[in-house]
Amino acid sequence: MKTFSINTLGCKVNQYEGQQIQELLEQFGLHNIGLSEKPELVVVNTCCVTHTASAKSRRYIRKAQKLSPDALIVVCGCLPTVNIGELNDFGTNVHLIRNRGCLVAELSRLTNGKAIAPNSRSHQFCPDLNNIIKTKISPKIKDKNELSDYLNLPPLNSFKGRTRAFLKIQDGCDGYCTYCIVPKTRPFVHSKSADVVIHEAQALMEAGHKEIVVTGVFLGAYGQDSVRRKNWPNRQNNNLADLLDKMAEIPNLARIRLSSLEPADVTPRLLDTFSKHRNIMPHLHLSLQSGSNVILKKMCRQYNSDEFREKIELIKDRLDRPAITTDIIVGFPGETDSDFEQTVALAKDAGFAKMHIFTFSPRKGTAAAKMQNTIDNRAKKERSILLHNLNTELARIYRQQFIGQTAKVLLENDNGQLYGRCERYFMVHLQKNTRSSEKNELLKVRLIKNCTDGLIGQIVPVAD
Numbered sequence: 001m002k003t004f005s006i007n008t009l010g011c012k013v014n015q016y017e018g019q020q021i022q023e024l025l026e027q028f029g030l031h032n033i034g035l036s037e038k039p040e041l042v043v044v045n046t047c048c049v050t051h052t053a054s055a056k057s058r059r060y061i062r063k064a065q066k067l068s069p070d071a072l073i074v075v076c077g078c079l080p081t082v083n084i085g086e087l088n089d090f091g092t093n094v095h096l097i098r099n100r101g102c103l104v105a106e107l108s109r110l111t112n113g114k115a116i117a118p119n120s121r122s123h124q125f126c127p128d129l130n131n132i133i134k135t136k137i138s139p140k141i142k143d144k145n146e147l148s149d150y151l152n153l154p155p156l157n158s159f160k161g162r163t164r165a166f167l168k169i170q171d172g173c174d175g176y177c178t179y180c181i182v183p184k185t186r187p188f189v190h191s192k193s194a195d196v197v198i199h200e201a202q203a204l205m206e207a208g209h210k211e212i213v214v215t216g217v218f219l220g221a222y223g224q225d226s227v228r229r230k231n232w233p234n235r236q237n238n239n240l241a242d243l244l245d246k247m248a249e250i251p252n253l254a255r256i257r258l259s260s261l262e263p264a265d266v267t268p269r270l271l272d273t274f275s276k277h278r279n280i281m282p283h284l285h286l287s288l289q290s291g292s293n294v295i296l297k298k299m300c301r302q303y304n305s306d307e308f309r310e311k312i313e314l315i316k317d318r319l320d321r322p323a324i325t326t327d328i329i330v331g332f333p334g335e336t337d338s339d340f341e342q343t344v345a346l347a348k349d350a351g352f353a354k355m356h357i358f359t360f361s362p363r364k365g366t367a368a369a370k371m372q373n374t375i376d377n378r379a380k381k382e383r384s385i386l387l388h389n390l391n392t393e394l395a396r397i398y399r400q401q402f403i404g405q406t407a408k409v410l411l412e413n414d415n416g417q418l419y420g421r422c423e424r425y426f427m428v429h430l431q432k433n434t435r436s437s438e439k440n441e442l443l444k445v446r447l448i449k450n451c452t453d454g455l456i457g458q459i460v461p462v463a464d
């Protein structure tokens with residue numbers, strides 16, 4: 001076998017693993033080509049967080065079968081790990097990886113790929129048991145034979161096609177928020193050791209990535225064997241802050257950004273780390289989901305609205321105009337007008353720099369899918385529109401305070417349209433300039449005015 005093609009759907013964790021699979025296949029000697037060029041192997045790294053994500057994954061499998069009828073199709077990622085009847089009847093050329101722990105061996109067997117050389121860097125830092133800290137199986141998983149093991153792919157050397165590289169440091173969830181299927185697809189709560197993370201971050205930096213996005217299924221549980229804080233000694237976890245302290249010291253690593261956290265993960269110790277290192281970006285993504293305590297309880301979230309507000313105040317007190325972004329679900333079963341108004345009020349008080357708004361849809365295999373008092377589609381749509389409008393307004397107000405000041409922008413594109421993200425993650429579109437600029441360059445920019453999805457900026461000459 002000489003050629004392959006890979007398509008990854010879903011979250012940052014899945015995107016990261018897609019890159020690992022790509023690197024592994026290249027190490028096996030295969031060449032990555034387009035689907036229409038009829039590769040011999042097609043890998044579909046699926047997502048099943050919603051029914052739509054599952055449907056997209058299935059559509060891609062069918063597309064691969066149509067465009068490359070002779071290819072062997074390997075379906076991995078989250079969808080085949082759960083037994084919810086969403087992956088049937090695909091025929092004999094489709095190979096499902098139901099246990100993540102088998103993926104590397106299966107790819108090696110199917111491609112006749114050689115094992116990684118024992119003295120190579122990848123082998124040295126392969127996440128074997130010595131490099132995994134804290135792993136256990138959620139007691140809620142009944143059928144242990146159905147379990148998907150943890151994925152033992154080698155660490156990444158570069159994140160192809162992206163300026164920002166994602167780096168997974170934690171995997172697994174036993175939180176069982178009632179709307180979420182992830183604890184069934186990734187039940188093993190485990191983390192990479194600091195040594196592995198530092199070596200990987202170093203390799204990504206050496207490959208030219210100026211920004212690393214530290215990611216995980218439940219980042220705040222880094223180094224713990226459960227995501228439920230009641231299971232932690234003292235209910236405190238400084239492991240993430242300790243790791244960031246080390247990462248931030250990597251010479252020439254320009255930017256570290258954290259992906260999603262919960263409010264209780266943001267401890268004074270973590271904020272000290274943010275203040276201490278200028279290369280940790282002043283951006284925190286805290287998933288709110290709802291501003292109503294009744295709904296938060298039904299969702300089984302680990303915080304209430306007062307705790308969320310207090311944490312926002314603390315962050316604003318300790319950091320300089322931080323970007324606080326969030327996720328919100330509208331139309332969760334039982335959400336009254338009053339519950340929704342509480343979400344709106346909290347969003348206004350927090351002054352979110354960006355809200356990701358999701359309309360609730362029941363996910364088969366979760367507790368919320370069986371809940372009564374569902375919200376009718378019209379009400380869901382109205383609430384979603386209202387929140388999207390609020391998002392536009394809050395984001396504009398947040399950005400406005402930076403007009404006239406300078407920011408550093410990491411250029412994401414060099415094909416005529418110049419844009420990139422600044423420290424606080426909002427998009428900056430650059431005015432045409434005589435100075436030529438390249439993708440992945442960090443540019444000093446003067447921020448001039450607001451536009452629909454960000455700010456307009458002007459490159460500041462180097463001498464300034």
Ligand code: SF4
Pocket residue numbers: 173174175176177180181182183217218227
């Ligand atoms: S904490 Fe809740 S929302 Fe997050 S992955 Fe776990 S179950 Fe899903």
